Amino acid sequence: MNKEQAAEFLGVSIRTLERLVASGRLKAGRALKKTRPVVVFEQSDVESLKTELDNVRPAEVFRRLNTEKKKDAIGFRLDPFYIKKLEEEGAKSGLSSGEYARRLVIRGLDTTNEIQALKGSLAHMFFLILVTKMGATEEEADEIVKSLG
Numbered sequence: 001m002n003k004e005q006a007a008e009f010l011g012v013s014i015r016t017l018e019r020l021v022a023s024g025r026l027k028a029g030r031a032l033k034k035t036r037p038v039v040v041f042e043q044s045d046v047e048s049l050k051t052e053l054d055n056v057r058p059a060e061v062f063r064r065l066n067t068e069k070k071k072d073a074i075g076f077r078l079d080p081f082y083i084k085k086l087e088e089e090g091a092k093s094g095l096s097s098g099e100y101a102r103r104l105v106i107r108g109l110d111t112t113n114e115i116q117a118l119k120g121s122l123a124h125m126f127f128l129i130l131v132t133k134m135g136a137t138e139e140e141a142d143e144i145v146k147s148l149g
Contacts, residue, residue: 006041010050025049123148 001009006026007017020026021039026049031040078086083097090100123145130141 001041001043001046003039003041006046009046010053012053020049025052 003014003017007014010017010020012020017026021028026041027045028039028041030037086097086101090097093100095103126148127141127145130136130144131138136144
């Protein structure tokens with residue numbers, strides 16, 4: 001089996017497969033192809049390593065690049081400037097930059113509903129002011145509020 005097939009079978013990236021070979025956990029061989037030799041693996045070696053890995057790691061912790069598992073984690077890159085800011089702000093709370101970033105994202109997602117509710121309340125209040133204090137009809141006030149979005 002070639003690198004791609006072995007990585008897919010194990011549920012790891014090709015880079016992780018190469019690390020497993022470098023650490024001696026999997027033995028790689030060579031096979032001649034038309035243009036050049038390629039790395040190959042014995043089916044039995046790959047199967048025994050898969051059994052070992054399945055016993056050590058949970059079934060779906062992170063999405064493996066070569067499998068169709070659902071995403072349980074999201075990663076992204078940031079400018080060094082923002083990483084430094086996250087480190088500084090996280091240190092104030094005794095958190096790592098990663099944990100601080102996670103909390104910011106979660107807080108931002110949680111406040112989205114609060115902002116929508118506040119926007120609705122303000123629109124209702126503006127409607128009442130237009131009708132009671134400014135003398136607008138309910139239809140006129142409703143159109144004004146809707147036009148403001």
